[in-house]
Amino acid sequence: MRLHRWLVVVLLLALIVTCDSPDPGRYPVHRDIVATTFWVGEVFDPDAPDGSQVLSAYDSSWLENYGGCDGIIVDGTCQTEPRRPDNDYFPTAMTPRENPFYLDLPYDDVNDPRGFADRDRIVPWAGEPRYRAYSGDRSVSYLKNRWVRITRGNRTCYGQIQDAGPGEYYDHEYVFGTARPANRRYNNAGMDVSPALNGCLGFTELNGQRDLVDWQFVDDDEVPPGPWTRIVTTRQVTQP
Template identity: 40%
Template sequence: MGTSENSLRFTRIRVVATELIIETLSLCPSALRRGGYKMKPGTVTHTIAVLLSSISSLFAHSTPKKAEPAKVRASKKSDKLSEDILLNVNSLAFTPGHWSPPPPEAGERYPWKRNIVTTVFWIGEEPSANNPVPNRSSSWDKYWTRSYGGFDDPNRAHRSDYIPVKFTPRQNPVYCALPYNDKAATGHRPEAPQVVPWFREAYQGPAVSTCKGRWIAICKGNRTVYAQWEDAGPFRTDHWQYVFGNERPKPNLNKGAGLDVSPAVRDYLGLEETDVTNWKFVEFSEVPRGPWSKLGENNTFVISDRKAGKI
């Protein structure tokens, strides 16, 4: 089969796939409104994934240029959270056997992500041109500001010992955000059990994130800070290929930032508001004590010390 014929065939595939998506998304809601039938949550997106997979299988013997994944904007509502997300059709039709994480260095479970543009964010942050989403809530805590105890004022003049001077935070002030959320409206995202390295050992049921609270090491020069993962971002919540794989962060309004850090992280490392760092996941057993081990109901150190009767 010639190149031009291949191109024509796959152009038709893309057209058919697009039409199926549009038709499914437009017809199903109207049918639901009419009360003609009931659909379980996720049926629409599952149907789309199956249709696309079926179409692709008909032409599996051809070898066209790989097309960009189609994206459908959807709104998900959860008992705890409401957020707009981008559903990646490749994610919905994810095949675990087609992906494996990059190999870590000798003796390391997780590899370093190097030269990552890093920006500062804070609990209670208001939306701005480069930060369209307010940080009063997080991907995993609708009442994040309340849980923390207040506004994590980033003004250095209003901070002392890595915390705001007006109150003592009820959560770890050394926190960060990465552009992936393992939670869906109900349960977890379909790829999460395969791509989150610790998913099975950390699983506590469909309502609980396996990513929230995980520790990461962040390095700048000769200083390393340890922060807990407490939100999804910047900008994206679906980029598992970067967070757990070997892709680079996607372009965005903040110079392609792939890591958000709290004012405490900024101050410990001496970062600018936009800077470049290296980071990697670490096990709790690898985290030494420091400013990050002192405060917070969500802090693994505090929880462990209480269980041991140390505090």
């Protein structure tokens, strides 16, 4: 009888804890995703339509609006650099005008015809008032500036979406669902992260294709203070 009562108490406590815990299902957690590194001003393939980070899917003047090369200039080329916690992982040779903690995901809700047509149906937060008011308006992206929590090992950092990719632009089953990334380039990468996030997460390489992360969308009120909130990007879509 005592054992039976003890089991009942344990089950009740477990139920209470479960009810009081945040709903983990609002946004799926994507686990063991290859994350590569990109940076504002990078040109890794001048012959490819998506081979330059001088502009982004959402900002045709990204380099100018950000404030310049997010790194160091070497022989006239914008290169990445190691980032340090004592500088909040900010660049050493320039002062950014926008959040240096940025990333991309493979769903373009402005330029991709399917992404734009389907975003009101597919994007989980499309029904929120601040987005619903811009249904059918390409001057506002539902993805740009959204926050993402990224974890690697025992490190957790936060960043804002500022571009689309890598390799795919309508991979909604991965971005908003539970599928693996459809991209087969760059070691099947499912995300690019900025140098600040590279340093914050302790990546093994400055510009590699082997680091794995877990990531999840988060709402604004779930983002804790940190170096990623020193500058918060609010600029919306900038087209030619």
